[in-house]
Amino acid sequence: MSSILESFADALRQAMEKSQPLYIRGGGSKYFYGNPLAEKTIPLDVTGYQGIVDYEPSELAITARAGTSLQELENILAQQGQMLAFEPPHFGKPATLGGSIASGLSGPRRAYAGAVRDFILGVRLLDGQGREMSFGGRVMKNVAGYDVSRLMAGSMGTLGILLEASLKVLPRPEMERTLCFATTMERALEWMRSYATRPLPVSATCFSDGRLYVRLSGMEAAVVAAQKQMGGDVEENGETFWESIRHHTHTFFHGRPILWRLSVKPTTAHLPLPGEQLIEWGGALRWFAPAEAVAANEVRRLATAAGGHATLFYGDRDGILVFQPLSPVLLRIHQRLKQQFDPAGILNPYRMYPEF
């Protein structure tokens, strides 16, 4: 592994000398996500740096190299009755741990258990100058120094090559059961909020095509008691259903030329957008597939008014930025941070914002 590490550092140093932009490439499952790469960018494959470094179930923590297959990692956890509670979307077999952290995406359990950033305990990375560094650790609490580890989540590979990460893991719930209700979008939104304000073991919610799905997770006693309070029909294929939402294999996501992701305040009412919507996270996440041409500005205006932002998740960009633009002061801070981590600006330039 140390020779692979050396080769990464070499590649970085050479790229720096030649001002050669690099694309840090994991499994490629999330290649679609982000702004198009700068011209003449060459890929740097980082999948070779893989393997579990340390896993002790009683510590509730796993440390693995960034190139480790997400599937393999989750299988190993499952053997010990544990899981990554943020349910990272795979979007394909080759998905790696590093790509999952860099893209910062989390699945159905996010609103109830936390996002990928919430489970990061520590990272090891190479900065843009090829310097190896470690932040955070393998322990549950650590406030020594700034929280560079969590900063890596969602940084889209613009701050460094992620080498290794330690993540908090959780026991799999003793029981999971999915309830299903036929209802309108308005009612579904109301119910999602009502559940959130009550001490119920809800671990995922989704509204799609006239149906509200609610997953309960926990001890059998809790799941049964909650089901009694809530009613609804039991969805027999609950597990398959949530997998399809998590990995976007559900029919809602089939054959969509354009998909918007609106992250909004959970109490936001039904958003009047021309097309179909699928709602998750207790109302806080709205997937929107336009039925007709819709102005990006209009989508972003609605999302902003709802306390959030809109991402052009995939589809023909036609000059539209994938991520919602930042305020000038925030952009300045982003540029300065980027400059410190990657002074030559060689790591995934443009991927996040055209300014860096």
Added chain:
Amino acid sequence: MQRCELIRQLLAILPPDSVLYETEDLRPYECDALSVYRQLPLAVVLPCTEAEIIEILQLCHRERVPVVARGAGTGLSGGALPHAQGILLSLARLNQINEIDPLACQARVQPGVRNLAISQAASSYGLYYAPDPSSQIACTIGGNVAENSGGVHCLKYGLTVHNILKLRVLTIEGDVIEVGAEAYDSPGYDLLALLTGSEGMLGITTEITVRLLPKPESAQLVMATFSDLAKAGEAVANVIQSGIIPAGMELMDNLTIGAVEDFIQAGYDRQAAAILLCESDGMAAEVTTEIEKIEHILRASGAIKVEIAQDEAQRQLFWAGRKAAFPAAGRISPDYYCMDGTIPRKHLARVLSQIERLSAEFNLRCMNVFHAGDGNLHPLILYDANESGELHKAETFGARILEICIAAGGTITGEHGVGMEKLDQMCLQFSDAERELFLAIKAAFDPQALLNPGKAIPSLHRCAELGAMHVHHGQTSFPELPRF
């Protein structure tokens, strides 16, 4: 700028009762809860609005005057220690809860609001704010964000960073930034995470949107008594290994038990080597089942006695003992020094016995009371500052404990922050390149280093000197770590 000119300009921004400059008025602000470090600032300002703070920052930025923020001053690492050439900016008067949105399970609060006040205000909606530091009646939410504070229940419910959604922050230039959102994520880098735990070094927080949780239907507490501290440590691992995440899991050693019993008679067994408190919360039916499982595991792990609190009063009493541990230490010793290292749980027994040996070596008593579920140790070193040399001995003992924590794969601070106190240990935990990056992050927000200068991140020079000193005495603690 001359001190009197600075005061004159501050008085032009603020009403007279918001600027303190007489020595006797400055005294209450000369230290935080780590009172071995004391320093008077040039002036203390007590603004009431964000607009006033903006003007104060613009003035300080223009005139290159250091600014140290202060919440309630309960910090345990000297984070709010004033700067001799700077002003102390108290956020205590920004103490309004701006909005509680029960349907969204969110509250928007000013930084000077006390931690417990949020839960009290949310209570009528059946909601609460989960992180519960023992200092929660006094400490402010602004201070919690700056330290990423934890509490007894953070094993299950997370630290401050997991329970806040959005911050309004002023840069040293007086610009407003908003990081995070009322939604669950926001575009760009996760500056919300970066700012949490940044010890007032990157910006001044003026508003916090916190996440509220529904109050659990039921909570139950088990108290397990052990005749062997190592067994208690193993019991902690066994509970977690079984797939249970208790709402809280706290351990106390024999010295703590005695001190607490003298103080509030919580009903702990004085003969015990250790007491483990383990709480379950959730739906009533779930709690009953979980408590049965916990009880079984604790017995199987060698507990000599396992008691379930009979009623709410007894549950509160068992907790009261744990919560009174710090004041109890204050009763059996003139002074105590609280450490905050975190280690992987599996090393609990070994590290505790190493601490015991050090206690004998330094001839200073040490109480152990800590967040066992997280592996977050709080050794309380008992000493008497009036005995010459004892403070120094206590500090050396503490430093050795932190070195043990690093060697065990842990960290020098789990929740109290680096502040002024642990600058030297930062040199041990991080390499030059890592500390350089920290300094660079600081510079990205605050290029002139005016916000809380000298805290949290040691200068490269300091670490180089420290490295030289260690070698000079021929007793380098970590020869394998690169120093220069």
